[in-house]
Amino acid sequence: MLKYQQIAEEMERYIEDHGLKQGSKLPVIEALMKQYGVSKSTIIKTLELLEKKGIIFQVRGSGIFVRRQNRKGYISLLSNQGFKKDLEDYVLTSKIIELEVRKPTEEVSINLNMDLNEDVYYVKRIRYINGQTLCLEESWYNKSIITYLNKEIVSESIFHYITEGLGLKVGFSDVYLQVDKLNEEEAAFLGLEKDAPKLLVESIFHLTNGQPFDFSKVTYNYQQSQFFIQANSHFF
Amino acid sequence: MLKYQQIAEEMERYIEDHGLKQGSKLPVIEALMKQYGVSKSTIIKTLELLEKKGIIFQVRGSGIFVRRQNRKGYISLLSNQGFKKDLEDYVLTSKIIELEVRKPTEEVSINLNMDLNEDVYYVKRIRYINGQTLCLEESWYNKSIITYLNKEIVSESIFHYITEGLGLKVGFSDVYLQVDKLNEEEAAFLGLEKDAPKLLVESIFHLTNGQPFDFSKVTYNYQQSQFFIQANSHFF
DNA sequence: CAGTGGTCTAGACCACGAA
DNA sequence: TCGTGGTCTAGACCACTGC
Known part of the structure; x- marks a missing residue:
């Protein structure tokens, strides 16, 4: 593990364990250098990482402060790959509706x-939170990358299998959101009435080398869907 | 302007002007160092910035490549402060419904x-895209920070006024999303039927020193609302 | 194993905020 | 004006990719 990752984890744990609130001041860079016995650049790398993750913010000429969003039960739209971390206190389960090898549709072939004429794994499942329907999920995986899937894998965390089991590294993803009304089939699966609101989230996941391997369409039950995002200044 | 920002802008313009596609390979770091006459660290800083903005991705041992999402007409949920950049080809207008100084509600006081007993500016307006209703927007500004607003300012870009007119610097924002049904009032303003789907986006904007100055609740017309996000690997 | 990106260091100097 | 974070440099060494 790299030094700056190590230090970032320790600092994150420190903030968590001490229950520091938004605005709490952290030690200055000089002090952190001494404390961890590394150079200034390494501390700066650490702080950049923590800033990207939305855990701190830095003010030039003033100091380093804790950043905390205070609402609970929201799903982060950025730390994708399942909701494990966001919804730790909730019970998540899945029901598999379909799992098979197919040829891609035109839409799928474009996104992947x-x-x-190449093969994809097609997975359709319903996900539940505390027994309530959370979302209806359809995913297509490039079979030349995700070479094998079975019911057991699919009923657990697919991303865990991809990173640990297959040893692949996820690089980045494009996420598209639209709001619309449920059609009859979706309503039936989610246990809602037709024309109720839905949030459709389409994601394309890429490996670190830029190759797309997973195209997903997830239809959320509007009653269970609260999302959040932390944005940083480099966008302004 | 800082060197790495300058170089990032030049590289971004180069990619844009040459219409480079996703996966196009860019020059190696060594070449960029020579080309711009700076050190390796500065080039790396440049590339980190471009990566954060979703313009490139880097593959260790391989090279630097262009990243491009291909869908048009989506609003970025991260580069907030109005949609100017995302919807360049569209005509955006606003109608002001209310503008006044108020005391905050409990909800507003918490978020800001x-x-x-302090004062806030309250702004309510409808925004149109090509003549169609895009969203209904309610915003509360901390009056001790945003000291003055009038109809003229509010009918244009408020963020432009805040950064240029008042010389304030926006640091980061927390964004919360929920899907629900329109109530009667919202439906009337947006020209939709009651109980139609809506996307509610609540945002809290902070200055670089961490002080919240703007709390906004934006209700989107589901027919006009397509959003996208680019996520990076540090979340995985 | 050559090419390429990533980490880390030590240190000079700059820019901003608060007192 | 001083304390603090940010930029930039030159260079050593590490780690991954792909031929």
Whole structure:
């Protein structure tokens, strides 16, 4: 593990364990250098990482402060790969509706950058939170990358299998959101009435080398869907 | 302007002007160092910035590549402060419904970290895109920070006024999303039927020193609302 | 194993905020 | 004006990719 990752974890744990609130001041860079016995650049790298993750913010000429969003039960739209971390206190389960090897549709082939005659794994499942329907999920995986899937894997965390089991590294993802009304089939699966609101989230996941391997369409039950995002200044 | 910002802008313009596609390889770091006459660290800083903005991705041992999402007409949920950049080809207008100084409600006081007897500017407006209703927006500004607003300012870009006119610096924001049904009043303002889907986006904007100055609740017309987000690997 | 990106160091100097 | 974070440099060494 890299030094700056190590230090970032320790600092994150420190903030968590001491229950520091938004605005709490952390030690100055000089002190952190001494405390961890590393150079200034390494501390800065650490702080950049913590800032990206939304855990601190830095004010030039003033100091380093804790950043905390205070609402509970929201799903982060950025730390994708399942909701494990956001919804730790909730019970998440899945029901598999379909799992098979297919040829991609035109839409899928475009999003996964594949030929129409290559193979994809198609997975359709319902996810439940505390026994209530959370979402209806359809995913397509490029079979030349995700070479094998079975019911057991799919009923657990697919991302865990991809990173640990297959040893692949996830690089980045594009996420698209739309609001619309449920059609009859979706309503039936989610246990809602037709034309009720839905949030449709389409995601394309890429490996670190830029290759797309997973295209997903997730339809959320509007009653269970609260999301949040932390944005940083580099966008302004 | 800092060197690494300058170089980032030049590289971004180069990618744009040459219409480089996702996966196009850019020059190696060594070459960029020579080309711009700076040290390796500065180039790395440049590339980190471009990566955060979703313009490139880097693959260790391989190279630097262009990242591009291909869908048009989506609003970025991260580069907030109005949609100017995302919807360049569209005509955006506003109608002001209310503009006045008020005392905050409890909800507003919590989100802006204010006392109940301090003053806030309250702004309510409808925004249109190509003549269609895009959203209904309610905003509360801490009056001790945003000291003055009038109809003219509010009918244009409020963020432009805050950064240029008042010389304030926006640091970061927390964004919360929920899907629900329109109530009667919202439906009337947006020209939709009651109980139609809506996306409610609540945002809290902070200055670089961490002080919240703007709490906004924006209700989107579901027919006009397409959003996107680019996520990076540090979340995985 | 050559090429390429990533980490880490030590230190000079700059820019901003608060007193 | 001083304390603090930010930029930039030159260079050593590490780690991953792909031929």
